[in-house]
Amino acid sequence: MLTLLIKPKMLSIKNSINTGIMLRRLPFVAIGAGFWILFYIGTYKVLNYVRGIEFLGEMLSGKLFSMTFFSLLGFLILSNIITAISSFYLSRDIPFLLSKPIAMRDIIRLKSFETILNSSWMVMSFIPPVFIAYGVSYNASLNYYITVFAAFMMFILITAGLGIIMAHILTRLFPAKRSRDILLGLGIILFLALYFILKSVVPHDISKPEDFVGSIMRFKTDSFLLPSHWITEAILPLLKNQKSDIFYLLLLFSNSAFFLLLSAITGNKLYRSNIERIQPSGKSAGKFLRSFYPERNMALIYKDTRIFFRDTGQWSQIFIIGALIMVYIYNFKSIPMDAIAGLSPFIRELMVLINMVLAGMVLSAVAARFLYTSVSLEGEAFWVIRTAPVEMSGFLRSKLLYACIPLTLLMVSLVFVTNLAMNVSGILMSASVATTLMLCISISGLGTGFGAIYPKFKYENIASVSMSLGGMAFMLIAFSVVIVTLSLEAWIFYLHRIKLISGFNWQSTLCVVLIFLINTAAFYLPMRIGEKKLQDNAGVI
Secondary structure (H helix, E strand, O other): OHHHHHHHHHHHHHHOOOHHHHHHHHHHHHHHHHHHHHHHHHHHHHHHHHHOOOOOHHHHHHHHHHHHHHHHHHHHHHHHHHHHHHHHHHOOOHHHHHOOOOOHHHHHHHHHHHHHHHHHHHHHHHOHHHHHHHHHHHOOOHHHHHHHHHHHHHHHHHHHHHHHHHHHHHHHHOOHHHHHHHHHHHHHHHHHHHHHHHHHHOOOOOOOHHHHHHHHHOOOOOOOOOHHHHHHHHHHHHHOOOOOOHHHHHHHHHHHHHHHHHHHHHHHHHHHHHHHOOOOOOOOOOHHHHHOOOOHHHHHHHHHHHHHHHOHHHHOHHHHHHHHHHHHHHHHHOOOHHHHHHHOOOHHHHHHHHHHHHHHHHHHHHHHHHOOOOOHHHHHHHHHHHHOOOOHHHHHHHHHHHHHHHHHHHHHHHHHHHHHHOOOOHHHHHHHHHHHHHHHHHHHHHHHHHHHHOOOOOOOOHHHHHOOHHHHHHHHHHHHHHHHHHHHHHHHHHHHHHOOOOOOOHHHHHHHHHHHHHHHHHHHHHHHHHHHHHHHOOOOO
């Protein structure tokens, strides 16, 4: 029965593989391959540097290997819990499966299989360069690669079993959606705690190897009770052309089988009763909006705001963005501007430019999540908009204003605060804030328009819409607009501060005109094309 349940998913994957789709995905495959190569080169260089440290190099190399699996252990368990809650209790196919003559144990096996794949695919995709770099650096034999692959698969099964068990228990105690949101918030807190601990322990000046080694060795990741320690002890001897300790391999195998079996027993015991007691996750967080009824021009914004506060899947992501922004500001605050001021007379201007580029990346990513998806968020109820007395231009403007205003406030504040952290003021502060304001408006129009050109009203998860081909194309174009705008501004700065050209010459004037035209086109053209696309496909949802 399990094979029969998995077969439709396999056929769906098989049918989606054709020449046209493969060609469209080729650029993203190339990007992934490029990341693999860069990640491998970076790991290999760092590993060779660490191994070159006299006396302590090999010990530190093993410590870094252990720390890698120690960090993956927490990440995979948390990822499995969140994914298991979504797969077992929040997936749309659950009512369909429960209505069919399918044994409960087969549904549990299917959802366990989905959980393992969905929670671990990213780690399985991006961790191999680390293993390869270690193998090449140590000139390891083929036995190392086979063993590390098998041991890592068992490591993944252990974390999956633990995650599924905890998901069933948490859903027994709390509503499924609330459990997922609590875990998401806990993950953010743990990420921030780990980040600031690392920043406080690792010295800013790593010119002295002994300081760096001492900071790394202070991390305690070698507890005998942790699977990360077992896999480290099983693999490290193979790097040194020694025999692997079979005891730790048996520990990995026995625990992977045990926790998978325990997860199945827990599911058989709790799953049916958990499904029966699932209730809505809570009351709306937007009660304060009930005190007024909006006029016609504000009705759509009012509706989107109410939906935003009701859907914890949307507003909970604000915490993720907030955590990333805290890290972003902290990084710029920790830059020793006084120490690096002697590197160049224009170091402050260079740091402002880097800040703007990074802020442009954040702007593109946030716009992809909240502006590009705003039209698709109507879902299969888009026909209500089509039958309402609302013009499509007004519909798109409401989507634009709904997200553009908070996004602009966020990004302008971010650039302003990071500039203050670097002691930037005067014309640099004014120019960077004004540029950020202009880019926020143009990228907001670009995101809303692209979302209307490539809407996806049928989706399993709204986050998947921003990861579609249209969403990726939007992010590439949006970041290109940012790069071109900043490059033109950098050229104006080069002419006036380095070439010492006073006043506006034809090059400066041309740059200003191009900046205006590019950002105007980025805002206006997608909005117009998106409006026409929605009008022409009014009957298609």
